[in-house]
Amino acid sequence: xxxxxxxxxxxxxxxxxxxxxxxxxxxxxxxxxxxxxxxxxxxxxxxxxxxxxxxxxxxxxxxxxxxxxxxxxxxxxxxxxxxxxxxxxxxxxxxxxxxxxxxxxxxxxxxxxxxxxxxxxxxxxxxxxx
Numbered sequence: 001x002x003x004x005x006x007x008x009x010x011x012x013x014x015x016x017x018x019x020x021x022x023x024x025x026x027x028x029x030x031x032x033x034x035x036x037x038x039x040x041x042x043x044x045x046x047x048x049x050x051x052x053x054x055x056x057x058x059x060x061x062x063x064x065x066x067x068x069x070x071x072x073x074x075x076x077x078x079x080x081x082x083x084x085x086x087x088x089x090x091x092x093x094x095x096x097x098x099x100x101x102x103x104x105x106x107x108x109x110x111x112x113x114x115x116x117x118x119x120x121x122x123x124x125x126x127x128x129x130x
Contacts, residue, residue: 003092004085010102011081012074018043018106019070046073046110052129053117073110080109 001009025032025040032039047069051061058065084105085092092098121128 003098004082007085007092007098007102008078008081010099011106012078014102014106015074015077019046019073046070046107046114049114050117053114053121055129056121056126073113076109076113077106080105 020043021039022043025036025038025043028036029040047061047066050069051058051065054061061069081102084101090097091101118128
C-alpha cells in the first residue's frame with residue numbers, strides 16, 4: 001500500500017469513527033449519562049448544520065436523511081483525501097505529517113460544504129436554523 005493510499009484510508013477511517021459517535025452516544029445513553037450526550041452532540045457536528053440550512057426544503061430529514069448525509073460526507077472526505085496529496089505532496093514526505101494530518105484535514109470538506117450551503121441559503125433570503 002502506497003503512502004497516498006494510506007493517507008486516504010486514514011482520513012476516511014477518522015471520518016467513519018467520527019460519524020459513529022452519534023450512534024454510539026445514542027445507544028450507550030442509559031449507561032453513560034452526560035458523557036454519552038457529549039459524544040452524541042459531537043457526532044452531530046457534521047450533518048446537523050447542513051440540515052438546519054436545508055430545513056426549508058427538507059423539513060424532516062429523519063434517519064434516511066442522516067444516512068444520506070453520512071454517505072455523502074464519506075464520498076466528500078474520500079475525494080478530498082485523494083486531492084490533497086496530489087496538490088500538496090509535501091504532506092506525505094514526512095511520516096509524522098502523513099499520520100497526523102488526517103486527524104485534522106478530514107473535517108475541512110465537511111465544514112466547507114456546510115458553509116457554502118448556509119451561505120447560499122442566506123443569499124436566497126431563507127432562514128437558517130429556525
